[in-house]
Amino acid sequence: MAYELPDFYLPYPPRLNPHLETARAHTRAWAARMGFFDDPDIWGPADLEAHDYGLMCAYAHPDCPAQELDLVTDWYVWVFFFDDHFLHAFKRTKDLKGAQAYLDRIDLFMADDPPEPTNPVELGLKDLWARTVPAMTDGWRRRFVTVTRDLTQESMWELFHIDSGLVSNPIEYIEARRKVGGAPWSACLVEHAVAAELPARLASTRPIRVLTETFADAVHLRNDLFSYQREVVAEGELSNSVLVCENFFGCDTQRGVEITNDMITSRLHQFEHTTLTELPALFAEHAVAPHEQERVLRYVKGLQDWQAGGHAWHLASSRYTKARREHGPLNVSPAHVKSGLRNFSHRPYTETTVRLPQIYMPFTVRDNPHLEQARANGVRWCREMGFGDGLPGLPSTALWSERQLTSFDFALCASGLAPDACAEALDRATHWLAWGTYADDYYPQVFGASHDLTGAKLSNRRLRELMPLDRLPLTPAVNAVERGLADLWARTAALLCEEDRRAFRRSVEVMLDSWEWEIANLIQNRVPDPVDYLEMRRLTFGTDLTFNLALIHLPRRPPNELFRTRELLALANAAADFGALLNDLFSCQKEIQFEGDLHNAVLVMRNFFDCDLDGAVTIVNKLLTARITQFEHVAGTDLPAMLDARGADDETRGAVALYVTGLQDWMASVMRWHAQTTRYPETELRRRSAVRWTQGPTGLGTAVRRIHSLLPMGAP
Numbered sequence: 001m002a003y004e005l006p007d008f009y010l011p012y013p014p015r016l017n018p019h020l021e022t023a024r025a026h027t028r029a030w031a032a033r034m035g036f037f038d039d040p041d042i043w044g045p046a047d048l049e050a051h052d053y054g055l056m057c058a059y060a061h062p063d064c065p066a067q068e069l070d071l072v073t074d075w076y077v078w079v080f081f082f083d084d085h086f087l088h089a090f091k092r093t094k095d096l097k098g099a100q101a102y103l104d105r106i107d108l109f110m111a112d113d114p115p116e117p118t119n120p121v122e123l124g125l126k127d128l129w130a131r132t133v134p135a136m137t138d139g140w141r142r143r144f145v146t147v148t149r150d151l152t153q154e155s156m157w158e159l160f161h162i163d164s165g166l167v168s169n170p171i172e173y174i175e176a177r178r179k180v181g182g183a184p185w186s187a188c189l190v191e192h193a194v195a196a197e198l199p200a201r202l203a204s205t206r207p208i209r210v211l212t213e214t215f216a217d218a219v220h221l222r223n224d225l226f227s228y229q230r231e232v233v234a235e236g237e238l239s240n241s242v243l244v245c246e247n248f249f250g251c252d253t254q255r256g257v258e259i260t261n262d263m264i265t266s267r268l269h270q271f272e273h274t275t276l277t278e279l280p281a282l283f284a285e286h287a288v289a290p291h292e293q294e295r296v297l298r299y300v301k302g303l304q305d306w307q308a309g310g311h312a313w314h315l316a317s318s319r320y321t322k323a324r325r326e327h328g329p330l331n332v333s334p335a336h337v338k339s340g341l342r343n344f345s346h347r348p349y350t351e352t353t354v355r356l357p358q359i360y361m362p363f364t365v366r367d368n369p370h371l372e373q374a375r376a377n378g379v380r381w382c383r384e385m386g387f388g389d390g391l392p393g394l395p396s397t398a399l400w401s402e403r404q405l406t407s408f409d410f411a412l413c414a415s416g417l418a419p420d421a422c423a424e425a426l427d428r429a430t431h432w433l434a435w436g437t438y439a440d441d442y443y444p445q446v447f448g449a450s451h452d453l454t455g456a457k458l459s460n461r462r463l464r465e466l467m468p469l470d471r472l473p474l475t476p477a478v479n480a481v482e483r484g485l486a487d488l489w490a491r492t493a494a495l496l497c498e499e500d501r502r503a504f505r506r507s508v509e510v511m512l513d514s515w516e517w518e519i520a521n522l523i524q525n526r527v528p529d530p531v532d533y534l535e536m537r538r539l540t541f542g543t544d545l546t547f548n549l550a551l552i553h554l555p556r557r558p559p560n561e562l563f564r565t566r567e568l569l570a571l572a573n574a575a576a577d578f579g580a581l582l583n584d585l586f587s588c589q590k591e592i593q594f595e596g597d598l599h600n601a602v603l604v605m606r607n608f609f610d611c612d613l614d615g616a617v618t619i620v621n622k623l624l625t626a627r628i629t630q631f632e633h634v635a636g637t638d639l640p641a642m643l644d645a646r647g648a649d650d651e652t653r654g655a656v657a658l659y660v661t662g663l664q665d666w667m668a669s670v671m672r673w674h675a676q677t678t679r680y681p682e683t684e685l686r687r688r689s690a691v692r693w694t695q696g697p698t699g700l701g702t703a704v705r706r707i708h709s710l711l712p713m714g715a716p
Contacts, residue, residue: 417546
């Protein structure tokens with residue numbers, strides 16, 4: 001268990017707020033008034049002095065005035081006391097029922113008319129809420145309620161893992177740690193501390209989300225390195241990245257420390273990359289006013305200060321084990337620089353031969369009786385939409401051949417996805433799969449190879465116009481991608497109520513947006529950060545779209561509120577990751593060697609771990625297996641327990657069971673299709689490469705021709 005802390009990437013110097021001593025004195029008196037010292041088994045005044053949260057906040061918020069520093073410090077004293085109070089009352093006793101009731105009451109104190117507090121945690125929250133929210137808008141309050149609820153309620157996730165003895169897989173851990181670890185909550189407080197509330201229309205955009213999440217991940221993973229001895233060894237916690245790495249990779253503690261530290265560095269590089277490349281584009285696209293830009297950049301600076309200050313505090317606080325290796329205030333080593341440059345050094349079209357591993361699949365495929373009819377109808381529909389025709393402005397080129405229209409066999413995949421659907425519904429699912437795959441090929445070939453991000457954005461804007469919520473299209477379709485979407489939207493939207501229509505449209509839009517992200521990476525020749533890649537891969541793979549198609553086919557669906565539960569979210573994400581990672585294993589040679597792409601999990605893992613191809617394949621397969629075994633555990637254990645706790649009736653349980661079966665069908669069918677389609681075998685890839693088309697003129701000044709070819713006749 002002994003380990004040495006690593007050489008951290010510390011690009012920002014810590015600075016200390018001059019109001020440190022007043023914050024220390026204020027929060028000491030405040031904690032006493034709230035009753036935090038009433039039970040000496042949890043905290044006493046000496047514990048608060050030793051942990052020194054005043055120092056933490058003075059480091060994390062070096063520029064805020066004294067009164068604001070007092071408030072923020074009280075918040076952190078409250079959150080750390082909550083964590084220790086919950087540990088004492090419920091983690092050690094494993095009182096699941098009492099823990100949930102305790103957490104549910106906490107929610108009541110984030111309201112205008114809270115009840116009377118019954119313990120120090122409730123009293124502290126009531127006081128803090130009244131002192132904090134008046135300065136902020138309703139939008140910020142809603143976001144702060146959400147992240148505070150995540151922080152408290154997800155303590156149950158830690159408790160479940162202690163009770164079951166299970167250690168998370170890496171993907172599950174990163175997602176859950178963001179909530180229970182509280183750094184998104186800290187990011188909200190940064191807005192308050194630096195008086196830089198994010199503009200409401202920007203708060204949910206990808207760049208702001210990525211900045212907040214990379215900040216959160218780096219904070220949490222750093223904390224895991226310092227707290228391993230306290231949490232894992234002394235307290236028996238199972239929620240620590242070092243332990244997750246030990247368990248997943250079968251490595252010793254020191255190697256787990258090194259992997260965790262590499263991830264911290266990668267997330268900080270992602271933070272910097274997003275700030276420098278995505279924020280300027282966001283400001284331009286949303287016409288963000290200068291004073292709003294200044295607020296966003298002040299928020300970014302606040303997150304940087306928190307990163308630097310949090311590290312300095314970890315070195316000083318008695319709450320954590322001290323480092324055996326001491327660091328100066330700023331550390332950017334050659335290794336950190338090299339790891340960042342490696343992301344931009346990929347050589348496209350390198351030979352890539354993958355030996356597919358044994359893939360774990362516990363579910364069986366059920367086929368739809370209308371499969372053969374759907375096959376014939378699918379090929380005919382693809383022809384009608386023009387999937388075998390030349391591309392706009394390039395009549396001698398075709399993305400798919402007549403042979404591929406048949407041999408890709410999208411009906412086979414749809415048959416397993418919707419085994420109980422009627423013939424019309426199976427046709428519709430087949431056509432959606434064909435359209436999504438064609439568009440996924442179209443974007444990198446037409447826009448990616450020519451580095452034409454403007455053309456992709458224009459195309460996406462037109463595709464959005466082909467999905468009117470009122471079902472009254474005003475934009476004529478001018479190419480195969482547009483014709484296919486216009487036809488499918490008209491046929492699908494007619495089946496949906498307004499709420500479901502809006503959700504379905506959103507599932508298409510997030511996929512379109514994710515393709516812009518891919519093109520931006522191709523332009524920069526940047527291999528993505530592993531966490532960013534895995535989370536964006538769900539979108540680029542179109543899992544939201546195909547999951548929504550599955551919901552349409554269900555005879556009855558679970559209540560909407562259940563889709564927001566930890567259990568159903570975990571099932572959906574695990575299934576989505578299985579499908580995406582499976583696709584990456586089968587398509588690795590196609591994408592890397594024959595298409596010059598860099599969006600593949602095998603390449604991402606090879607780049608991050610600096611390992612050979614076989615090692616990267618092994619890691620991807622382990623992740624794939626971990627996600628499907630997590631699916632099995634949630635479906636078999638966590639989900640029934642959640643339904644029991646909610647007192648779900650038979651109708652609800654039946655609807656949930658159908659939904660789970662649908663996800664199982666989805667995974668089994670996706671795996672069967674990948675093994676049987678002609679889209680991925682090397683012999684077929686070489687056949688297609690021999691007749692590879694060219695996309696026409698490239699270079700400076702030629703993008704306008706491709707943009708113009710996407711416009712209707714007569715358009716400017």
